[in-house]
Amino acid sequence: MEMNVEHRIAASREQVWAALNDVATLRAAIPGCDELEATSPTSFKAAITTKVGPVKAKFKFDVTLTDIDAPNSYIIVAEGQGGAAGFANGSAAVSLRADGNDTILAYHAKANVGGKLAQLGGRLIDGTAKKLADEFFGKFSELAANPTLLERVADPADAQTAAAKAGSDAKLPTWLWALSGGCAAVLVYLLLT
Amino acid sequence: MSATQSGSAAGTGIGASVLRKEDRRFLIGKGRYTDDINVAGQTHAVFVRSPHAHATINSIKTDAARAAPGVVAVLTGTDLAGDGIGPLICGVTVTSDDGQPHRAAVHPALAQGKVNYVGDHVAIVIAETYAQARDSAELVEVDYGILPAVTSTAHATDAGQQQIHDVAPNNMCFNWPFGDKAAVEATFAKAHKVSSLDLVNNRMVTNPMEPRAALGEYNTGTEEITLHVTTQNPHVHRLVLSAFNQLAPEHKLRVVGPDVGGGFGAKIFIYAEELVVGWACRKVQRPVKWTADRTEAFLSDAHGRDHVSKAEMAMDKDGNFLALRVMTNANLGAYLSTFATMVPSYLYAFLLAGQYRTPLIYSEVKAVYTNTSPVDASRGAGRPEATYLLERLVDVCAADMNMDPAEIRRKNFIPKDAFPYQTPVVQCYDSGDYEEALDKALILADYKGFPARAQAAKARGKRRGIGLSSYVEACGIAPSAAVGQLGGGVGLWESAQVRFNPTGNVQVFTGTHSHGQGHETTFAQLINELLGVPIENVEVIHGDTAKTQFGMGTYGSRSLAVGGVAIAKACEKLIAKGKKIAAHALEAAEGDIEFANGNFSVAGTDKAMNIAAVAFNAYVPHSYPAGLEPGFDENAFFDPLNFSFPAGTHVCEVEVDLDTGEVEIVKYSAVDDFGRLVNPMIVEGQVHGGIVHGIGQALLEGCRYDSEGQLLTASFMDYAMPRADNVPSFDVDYAPTVPIHNPLGVKGCGEAGAIGAPPAVINAIANALGIKHIDMPATPENVWRAAHAQQRPGQKAA
Numbered sequence: 006m007e008m009n010v011e012h013r014i015a016a017s018r019e020q021v022w023a024a025l026n027d028v029a030t031l032r033a034a035i036p037g038c039d040e041l042e043a044t045s046p047t048s049f050k051a052a053i054t055t056k057v058g059p060v061k062a063k064f065k066f067d068v069t070l071t072d073i074d075a076p077n078s079y080i081i082v083a084e085g086q087g088g089a090a091g092f093a094n095g096s097a098a099v100s101l102r103a104d105g106n107d108t109i110l111a112y113h114a115k116a117n118v119g120g121k122l123a124q125l126g127g128r129l130i131d132g133t134a135k136k137l138a139d140e141f142f143g144k145f146s147e148l149a150a151n152p153t154l155l156e157r158v159a160d161p162a163d164a165q166t167a168a169a170k171a172g173s174d175a176k177l178p179t180w181l182w183a184l185s186g187g188c189a190a191v192l193v194y195l196l197l198t
Numbered sequence: 199m200s201a202t203q204s205g206s207a208a209g210t211g212i213g214a215s216v217l218r219k220e221d222r223r224f225l226i227g228k229g230r231y232t233d234d235i236n237v238a239g240q241t242h243a244v245f246v247r248s249p250h251a252h253a254t255i256n257s258i259k260t261d262a263a264r265a266a267p268g269v270v271a272v273l274t275g276t277d278l279a280g281d282g283i284g285p286l287i288c289g290v291t292v293t294s295d296d297g298q299p300h301r302a303a304v305h306p307a308l309a310q311g312k313v314n315y316v317g318d319h320v321a322i323v324i325a326e327t328y329a330q331a332r333d334s335a336e337l338v339e340v341d342y343g344i345l346p347a348v349t350s351t352a353h354a355t356d357a358g359q360q361q362i363h364d365v366a367p368n369n370m371c372f373n374w375p376f377g378d379k380a381a382v383e384a385t386f387a388k389a390h391k392v393s394s395l396d397l398v399n400n401r402m403v404t405n406p407m408e409p410r411a412a413l414g415e416y417n418t419g420t421e422e423i424t425l426h427v428t429t430q431n432p433h434v435h436r437l438v439l440s441a442f443n444q445l446a447p448e449h450k451l452r453v454v455g456p457d458v459g460g461g462f463g464a465k466i467f468i469y470a471e472e473l474v475v476g477w478a479c480r481k482v483q484r485p486v487k488w489t490a491d492r493t494e495a496f497l498s499d500a501h502g503r504d505h506v507s508k509a510e511m512a513m514d515k516d517g518n519f520l521a522l523r524v525m526t527n528a529n530l531g532a533y534l535s536t537f538a539t540m541v542p543s544y545l546y547a548f549l550l551a552g553q554y555r556t557p558l559i560y561s562e563v564k565a566v567y568t569n570t571s572p573v574d575a576s577r578g579a580g581r582p583e584a585t586y587l588l589e590r591l592v593d594v595c596a597a598d599m600n601m602d603p604a605e606i607r608r609k610n611f612i613p614k615d616a617f618p619y620q621t622p623v624v625q626c627y628d629s630g631d632y633e634e635a636l637d638k639a640l641i642l643a644d645y646k647g648f649p650a651r652a653q654a655a656k657a658r659g660k661r662r663g664i665g666l667s668s669y670v671e672a673c674g675i676a677p678s679a680a681v682g683q684l685g686g687g688v689g690l691w692e693s694a695q696v697r698f699n700p701t702g703n704v705q706v707f708t709g710t711h712s713h714g715q716g717h718e719t720t721f722a723q724l725i726n727e728l729l730g731v732p733i734e735n736v737e738v739i740h741g742d743t744a745k746t747q748f749g750m751g752t753y754g755s756r757s758l759a760v761g762g763v764a765i766a767k768a769c770e771k772l773i774a775k776g777k778k779i780a781a782h783a784l785e786a787a788e789g790d791i792e793f794a795n796g797n798f799s800v801a802g803t804d805k806a807m808n809i810a811a812v813a814f815n816a817y818v819p820h821s822y823p824a825g826l827e828p829g830f831d832e833n834a835f836f837d838p839l840n841f842s843f844p845a846g847t848h849v850c851e852v853e854v855d856l857d858t859g860e861v862e863i864v865k866y867s868a869v870d871d872f873g874r875l876v877n878p879m880i881v882e883g884q885v886h887g888g889i890v891h892g893i894g895q896a897l898l899e900g901c902r903y904d905s906e907g908q909l910l911t912a913s914f915m916d917y918a919m920p921r922a923d924n925v926p927s928f929d930v931d932y933a934p935t936v937p938i939h940n941p942l943g944v945k946g947c948g949e950a951g952a953i954g955a956p957p958a959v960i961n962a963i964a965n966a967l968g969i970k971h972i973d974m975p976a977t978p979e980n981v982w983r984a985a986h987a988q989q990r991p992g993q994k995a996a
Contacts, residue, residue, distance in 0.1 A: 089332075123904070123909065123912075
């Protein structure tokens with residue numbers, strides 16, 4: 006399955022960049038995100054709970070980033086296991102570009118799903134992926150434009166933990182940038198396609 | 199045979215539409231299916247199944263699952279192999295074109311280092327409750343090495359495809375040519391016209407209402423395993439599980455098929471889960487129950503059909519069929535199910551003559567392995583595939599020759615005075631009158647009035663089409679010698695025991711199995727007809743290897759045509775013995791005793807004795823013929839002399855909405871030859887059910903795997919079964935002939951509808967749209983695309 010998406014975010018590239026460099030923002034924006042944790046400068050683990058039609062499961066993703074060209078583009082490769090619900094594997098090419106006062110985030114994703122997810126959710130995946138991606142971008146755009154909102158929705162301790170694990174407290178490293186630019190949406194997509 | 203007498207008890211013998219005796223328990227909720235049975239100390243099993251279509255298993259970690267609450271055991275293929283439990287078998291050998299037997303891949307009941315389809319069995323988790331078993335199954339960690347998958351029936355043997363089994367190069371199970379290729383090619387070379395058609399017989403999931411289930415119990419005292427299982431053939435299960443899987447010796451294994459909620463072929467086979475449950479109950483020394491959920495049924499029941507074919511007919515200038523050539527790829531799935539090899543070979547190619555005189559037939563069947571669920575018999579098994587191919591091709595022939603579809607059929611029919619008719623493809627049809635069935639069907643369908651109806655539909659913006667299907671099938675399976683010659687591992691006779699109790703009522707033990715067919719009624723009617731015993735005094739007992747003598751079960755529309763005759767033969771023995779007993783009691787010569795309507799009488803006198811009184815004398819033999827054994831209880835086995843050949847013509851009329859592609863079946867007429875009907879109501883029910891099954895295949899059902907081997911249709915949300923609003927009220931009639939090989943004069947009726955209907959429906963749609971062909975299922979989308987592909991650019995659909 007394949008998906009090509011461009012999303013316009015009503016914030017400057019700098020604002021988007023800052024927001025996308027913030028684990029707490031991403032965690033708050035990704036629907037059903039339970040955990041987000043770096044395992045190396047170019048890889049991380051994520052746990053996301055989601056429901057596709059009759060299939061509800063917690064997916065554990067191992068994510069690797071390649072071809073990183075900060076702050077323009079990278080390729081994200083993800084392998085997700087949902088236990089009895091099945092699996093989701095795939096990759097996506099993600100890029101960011103400025104357009105006037107806005108930022109355009111584009112990604113091209115390819116994915117395979119298996120097990121119950123394919124058996125029961127196949128028909129519902131595209132619709133659910135779009136719904137979740139919309140949820141993500143809706144929330145993310147809001148947070149990117151107005152970072153103070155985040156304090157109400159996220160636990161700052163988690164953000165500090167993630168930042169500390171990434172080895173930086175001010176300038177976040179490349180891997181975390183790579184999380185940005187719709188990486189979260191790609192995860193949602195991979196989860197669902 | 200005395201069956202020719204009729205009306206021995208008014209209204210309940212042969213030919214009476216008696217209400218079904220078994221329905222009382224079903225209607226009041228007292229049916230007892232495998233999952234209804236619960237025993238003390240019972241545990242629950244869940245199978246860990248592969249989410250991948252093709253993968254090596256690098257490791258299986260079961261520690262966490264074993265430590266989970268309530269878990270009794272987690273067992274894998276290593277445990278199974280360690281106990282010497284053999285792999286699943288395929289019971290029929292087909293010889294490939296290289297002279298070698300078909301390539302049989304090992305089919306372990308729990309994976310041995312590799313999985314070959316999504317749903318393949320990897321481990322069994324046994325726990326105190328079902329929920330605990332399910333939870334713990336999620337904790338089994340399997341490390342898979344994912345391999346590319348093969349899913350295409352047409353391309354499985356192509357160069358460069360991933361190899362599934364080492365024993366089967368190019369994923370070929372067998373390549374089976376049949377017929378005189380050279381003669382067929384010579385005829386094609388000089389034919390006036392050759393019509394050809396490429397077509398797909400869509401893969402189906404059989405979907406009996408009750409999912410498969412098994413309950414294994416091990417008695418440590420008697421060292422006997424009792425396996426309750428959803429089966430159409432308990433003795434075949436016991437035989438295979440004992441002789442080939444080494445589950446237990448036959449005398450230490452009891453297999454019970456209690457009430458079974460539909461089979462349609464899918465419950466013939468000996469599946470992994472049943473074997474594993476039978477083995478596990480002894481291993482853990484606790485009863486183990488497993489019941490499939492619906493998605494498991496979609497994943498792991500044997501599927502049906504799945505052919506990709508090219509069919510060609512050579513004709514002379516008058517539209518006479520000269521030669522038929524068929525090339526078929528048949529998908530057998532990842533492993534060979536119990537009878538998988540027989541379905542696209544003997545049950546398919548041997549039916550390619552259909553109702554026609556076609557003198558030369560050549561077919562070549564490539565049976566292929568793919569990374570999909572195993573494929574085996576499903577209602578009709580091979581005959582629907584043959585009939586669909588032939589009856590679609592005949593319509594193409596009619597169009598190519600500018601002939602009416604009814605007339606090209608009539609022209610090529612085997613005439614009624616040619617029976618018994620030896621076809622060029624092994625089968626010798628014993629009786630038939632195809633023209634009579636066609637004529638009756640055309641009248642029933644008001645074929646002549648169709649053009650006016652089509653005009654009227656057009657005025658309403660709809661397209662009407664009419665389609666015929668003149669099928670013949672071979673059922674009543676089957677003469678044992680023929681089965682043996684073809685490479686089958688069993689004899690397909692049937693058995694019966696008819697036992698009078700001292701109080702005069704009767705227990706009939708049959709080796710067939712009823713899972714919806716109404717045997718408890720039909721067989722009671724036979725007893726009523728043959729012995730004059732009221733049907734309420736007859737109990738039909740089946741499905742338990744500890745109760746009934748050996749039997750081969752129910753499939754291939756064989757229960758009445760084979761099992762019914764065994765019952766009749768046991769009745770003949772009872773009558774013969776009864777005459778001796780009655781002669782003694784009535785003080786007459788045995789030769790003067792006549793039997794009719796339940797009474798033994800002395801010819802030409804009013805001296806008579808009811809059969810119940812004879813039975814009493816046999817059990818209380820105070821005054822009894824010298825040297826005669828007491829008791830009134832006879833066994834009989836019947837091995838049929840030939841298959842049974844039901845045939846008929848079905849006519850389907852459809853109305854198509856070109857804007858939506860929606861097909862409405864507005865009229866469906868069926869005229870069938872089933873020989874003599876024992877219970878016309880039950881037969882009509884079978885005809886209705888079969889037609890609905892066939893309409894489901896034609897319009898709605900299609901099992902789909904993606905290119906990775908993921909099953910995309912694994913629930914009733916994505917796999918459309920026919921519903922009441924998809925079918926019209928059927929017009930059913932009969933054109934019976936007398937099958938010379940069947941002592942009761944009966945033919946089978948269980949599969950005919952599913953065989954006859956698909957081509958009738960598709961022929962009607964092709965006729966409505968004015969197109970050559972549309973593949974099944976003719977969903978609204980497919981019909982819309984086919985209708986609109988026909989238009990020239992700029993042309994508007996009417």
